[in-house]
Amino acid sequence: MNYFIHTYGCQMNVHDSEKIAGILEGLAYSACDSVEKADIVVFNTCCIRETAEQKIYGHIGALKKLKRNNPNLIAVVCGCMSQQEGVADKIKSSYPYVDIVLGTTNLNLLERAVVDARKKKKYYNVDFLQYSEEDFNQTRTSFPNAWVNINYGCNNFCTYCIVPYVRGRERSRPMSDVLNEVKQLLRDGYKEVTLLGQNVNSYGHDLQEPVTFAMLLHEIGKLEGKFRLRFMTSHPKDLSQDVIDAIAAYPNICDNIHLPVQSGSNEILRKMNRRYTRENYFELIDKIRKSLPHVGITTDIMVGFPGETDDDFEDTLDLVRRVKYSSAFCFVYSRRKGTPAYSMDNQIPYAVKKERITRLLACQNEVTKEISKSMVGNTYEVLVEGANFHYQNTMCGRTESGRLVNFKCDETYIGKFVSVLIERASSATLWGRIVSEEK
Numbered sequence: 512m513n514y515f516i517h518t519y520g521c522q523m524n525v526h527d528s529e530k531i532a533g534i535l536e537g538l539a540y541s542a543c544d545s546v547e548k549a550d551i552v553v554f555n556t557c558c559i560r561e562t563a564e565q566k567i568y569g570h571i572g573a574l575k576k577l578k579r580n581n582p583n584l585i586a587v588v589c590g591c592m593s594q595q596e597g598v599a600d601k602i603k604s605s606y607p608y609v610d611i612v613l614g615t616t617n618l619n620l621l622e623r624a625v626v627d628a629r630k631k632k633k634y635y636n637v638d639f640l641q642y643s644e645e646d647f648n649q650t651r652t653s654f655p656n657a658w659v660n661i662n663y664g665c666n667n668f669c670t671y672c673i674v675p676y677v678r679g680r681e682r683s684r685p686m687s688d689v690l691n692e693v694k695q696l697l698r699d700g701y702k703e704v705t706l707l708g709q710n711v712n713s714y715g716h717d718l719q720e721p722v723t724f725a726m727l728l729h730e731i732g733k734l735e736g737k738f739r740l741r742f743m744t745s746h747p748k749d750l751s752q753d754v755i756d757a758i759a760a761y762p763n764i765c766d767n768i769h770l771p772v773q774s775g776s777n778e779i780l781r782k783m784n785r786r787y788t789r790e791n792y793f794e795l796i797d798k799i800r801k802s803l804p805h806v807g808i809t810t811d812i813m814v815g816f817p818g819e820t821d822d823d824f825e826d827t828l829d830l831v832r833r834v835k836y837s838s839a840f841c842f843v844y845s846r847r848k849g850t851p852a853y854s855m856d857n858q859i860p861y862a863v864k865k866e867r868i869t870r871l872l873a874c875q876n877e878v879t880k881e882i883s884k885s886m887v888g889n890t891y892e893v894l895v896e897g898a899n900f901h902y903q904n905t906m907c908g909r910t911e912s913g914r915l916v917n918f919k920c921d922e923t924y925i926g927k928f929v930s931v932l933i934e935r936a937s938s939a940t941l942w943g944r945i946v947s948e949e950k
Contacts, residue, residue, distance in 0.1 A: 514540040515549035520557025526658035532650035551585040556592035560845035589613040594677035655702040655926035665709035670851040706742040712749035725753035732761030767913040771811035775830030776823035807837040807912025815864035817855035883936035
């Protein structure tokens, strides 16, 4: 029997899909590469933007024909979208051929649900109170990289964001569990670990014996062996000096920080409930670069938030030019029902959003091109991650600061650290050649 998982959204969802795969393989299913070959199809959904949600409903709708041709096919919808109020009922009424609907907090019920579905019993459970973040058997899919959850949920309630409503309040894993998982990954040969949380900086505050994110970084940083540690995402209001100091203290912790700013306008930041100002953000950037002079800083930026004026947008462009991000995920505001911003006045017309996102991308591309040009002629340590399928015999990997580099070698290098001389740059793309490799 085969399974196919269609994953939408963020790294948290990618890692949730590894847990789903582990559960299904425990039930004797094997991965396949298309829905047509599958005996069970899982949609692990995202609802951060309306376009993502519409796409998911389209893909669920396309299953109807497959289900008609194969009545034994099991269809599963889980993840953030299914956790939204009313969505489970909508799927039940509009897509009755879906067999299982689960929320974000009860993946542990999937095994039981599949067993029921084999007996032609429907299974719908999006009970938010049934937290199930215990250890799962996981089928890792990103070697030599691995994801590790350290906390779940979010307490920040930014006015545009649906996440606290679909993933719940913050819940931290015990530090011993996190450390044991990281140690096992290193024993298994993984070379890079990324700690995941909606806000990693708030890790530990809810545990019986409170710990801090900086304390966790120190414990992992002290582990023996050659590996890299990354983390995401950090909230600017919570990134403290002790975290910066921990990064600086250990060579295994990458000089790479993802620090979503969302807007460069104080008025828009206030309306977003971000709880910092542009001045606070600049001060934080200065602190980071003082301790980590070679750091790569990346970000998320939104345009078209309700009430955003031309001056507000110009403030964002100014911030991008001054901070000089190595890369930025830029997107337009998408209304999400159930969030405060959904009902705000002065919603921005699509044409204005489109014009602004085009200008923002052009601005960031200029910054990225400038940084890329400065890297040519220098040598960087790169972890070989896998093939660049657009080019023959070409592998790619990232520098410690997070920049992606392409170079010629074969797949036997995957999982090795190599030194790469950067020979040319094309905007965000770096090209180089291996000059030495890990012994």
